[in-house]
Amino acid sequence: MSPIAVLSVAVLFAAGAYMLLRRSMVKLVIGLVLVGHAANLLIFAAARPERGRPALVERGADAPAAPYSDPLPAALVLTAIVIGFSIVSYTIVLIRRAYEDAGSDDLKTFTSTDR
């Protein structure tokens, strides 16, 4: 992993965790988005992509010339992004409904199902 990628993953996870722990629902969703991105970036960076070396097979060769970037993590990240997108859309609708019901953005008002 390049140092920049490592730092970005760390900062995204930390910022996401901080936002998840806030009392506001909107910040909660932002936190979920951030940790989701952190995980995606982690998969991408942990697979050590090679700059300018796509996994393309030259004409006449059996395999791409090493070193090349493994294409599979990109596929994984793509899948994870699509899933993450749908989940974030759902969550935004959910907090909007919750806001309409409770008239508040404060998570402390949502305690009736805990008793």
Added chain:
Amino acid sequence: MLITLPILIPMLAAALCTLAWGQARLQTVIASLSSLAVLVVAAILLTNVRADGIQTAALGGWAAPFGITLVADLFACVMVLVAAITGFAVTLFSIAGTDRVRAANGQPPLMLCLLAAVSGAFLSGDIFNLYVWFELMLLSSFVLLTLGGDRRQIEGAIKYVTLNLVSSVLFLASVGLIYAATGTLNMAHLAVRLDELNDPRVATLLSAPLLVAFGIKAAVFPVFFWLPASYHTPPAVVSALFAGLLTKVGVYSIARVTLLMFDQEHAVLGEAVLLVAGLTMTTGVLGAIIQNDMRRILSFHIISQIGYMLMGLGIALVVSANPGESGEFGEAGLIALAGMVFYIVHHIIAKTNLFLVSGAILHDRGTAQLDRVNGLATTHPMLATLFMISALSLAGIPIFSGFWPKLALVTGGLTAGRYVIVAVSLAVSLCTLFSMVKIWSGAFWGSPDEADTPERPAPTRRAWATMLTPIAMLAALNIALGLGAGPMYSLARETAAQLLDSGAYIDAVLGADFDESPGRVDQ
């Protein structure tokens, strides 16, 4: 081919249901028929696997370890079968036990999607594919949980969604790290590669986030809060389905991953799992004792019983790491793991049934608060009997199904010399009985108090009969599993033996003559 059907049937049926949008009756019929079909297929699959050994299917014709592999071993087959039984009972109950608006607006197809995702998670042999099934399961459960949009449902959903998404992110991140460390996603191949790496630090680093993620899904001790906050908010059909299936997928994944992939970690993981198991069963049952809402009591019991399942796994892990000087503990691991398998089967059936009973009470009285419901034994003796069967099962009273797996767990624990966890499990059992008696004396005994019954139409005779049918079916299964404990235990024992023999799983997936591919590129 057969192995893909438990996933394909509910998915196609869900598509059909979507075409019949707005027609509640038709959708419910499609859902019941298709879950019955899954039940039949799962039974055939289990018979085949038991006779011929582990079966695999390479999706899209891509051979393992490159493509996505579906693997049906005994454990997966047993789980798919029980999931299908749950699905069938719940859809049957939903014919009368769900309101028209929800039934017409997506509840049946979503339940089918959930069933497909759960079967997929059990059958998947690829860890990223497992993640995808988990997400599909989560998304369908999110919508099922909030469908209808009551204030309580929305509140429960916020907690459920947040904690489960955190677990998904951890799962995804650990999948990325696992791929980076080993270059593969196929679980059998992962077991081989991790063995080759033979680096306990890597194994610890990879197993920790993965097991925390599964632990959240399984609702184990420090991370169970989403479950009692949300399971009592949706309609009874939905919470019965959740109670039967969702957490068990987490337990299944923990067992699969620890037994197959992290061989070198068994000693540490075993102790950790046992510790978590003890704390989970204790906190769960203590939570249940102080609750007043029937569904909340049952929700806390789910947590408590996840502890029993983990106890079996923990003993098996500890024993496999340290089989004693002459392997004298080996038998203990097998017995305990068989106990876990049996316990999961019994638990899913009994727990789904108790939630269905609470659903029937909700339909009759409009509430399941113990201080507001009285005298059900007088007004509904049949329901009371059926409740008692499942409740006594859950507490582990002999001749019902809960006794035998607990006996196996305790025997395994004693043979392995793990006396503390055995003592804890027995004490928790007593508390379970106590809280079942609390429901009994609260809701079933006493004289029906007319003043407390709100003005609402009681279910018709026909609707009541339809609701009681699946409850009676599951209660009968509870008795059958208790009386026929011999055959069930030998199936559980075969399953446990197969789970402990990870070499056979690897050979079945990769082929006995599998050799690391010559084209492997080390970066």
